[in-house]
Amino acid sequence: MTDEDRDxxxxxxxxxxxxxxxxxxxxxxxxxxxxxxxxxxxxxxxVDSKGNGYMADGQGGFTTVTGTLSFGACFGSTEADYVNxxxxxxxxxxxxxQLRQGGKIADSFTAAFVDIxxxxxxxxxxxxxxxxxxxxxxxxxxxxxxxxx
Numbered sequence: 001m002t003d004e005d006r007d008x009x010x011x012x013x014x015x016x017x018x019x020x021x022x023x024x025x026x027x028x029x030x031x032x033x034x035x036x037x038x039x040x041x042x043x044x045x046x047v048d049s050k051g052n053g054y055m056a057d058g059q060g061g062f063t064t065v066t067g068t069l070s071f072g073a074c075f076g077s078t079e080a081d082y083v084n085x086x087x088x089x090x091x092x093x094x095x096x097x098q099l100r101q102g103g104k105i106a107d108s109f110t111a112a113f114v115d116i117x118x119x120x121x122x123x124x125x126x127x128x129x130x131x132x133x134x135x136x137x138x139x140x141x142x143x144x145x146x147x148x149x
Contacts, residue, residue: 045094056108
């Protein structure tokens with residue numbers, strides 16, 4: 001991540017080439033940026049690519065809300081350079097202003113951010129076909145062992 005618009009180690013790419021690179025490596029961009037985010041009329045801590053917004057609950061936790069996403073008061077080209085790219089990669093965008101407030105809002109930000117990021121990296125449950133093949137393989141080992149005895 002950089003604080004410069006698409007300028008990393010001398011490489012300057014456009015939106016299309018950056019998105020292609022993220023997709024090639026199956027990478028998600030998660031942007032923590034200076035940009036206000038809204039779902040409907042409600043200001044949220046962050047948004048994900050599925051259209052979910054994460055709103056502080058006033059107690060250090062968060063609730064998930066859905067609706068029309070919109071952005072306001074984004075610094076410079078932040079929405080175009082980071083928010084849109086993060087959402088297009090399947091990642092999420094987070095409002096750093098919410099984190100900077102401290103207190104319960106920052107606690108809510110942290111709880112939402114960690115929960116969403118952990119959800120991105122957890123191992124998916126194997127499909128039924130995979131489990132069936134594993135079971136057949138284990139039965140085969142048992143059969144071979146039994147024949148030897």
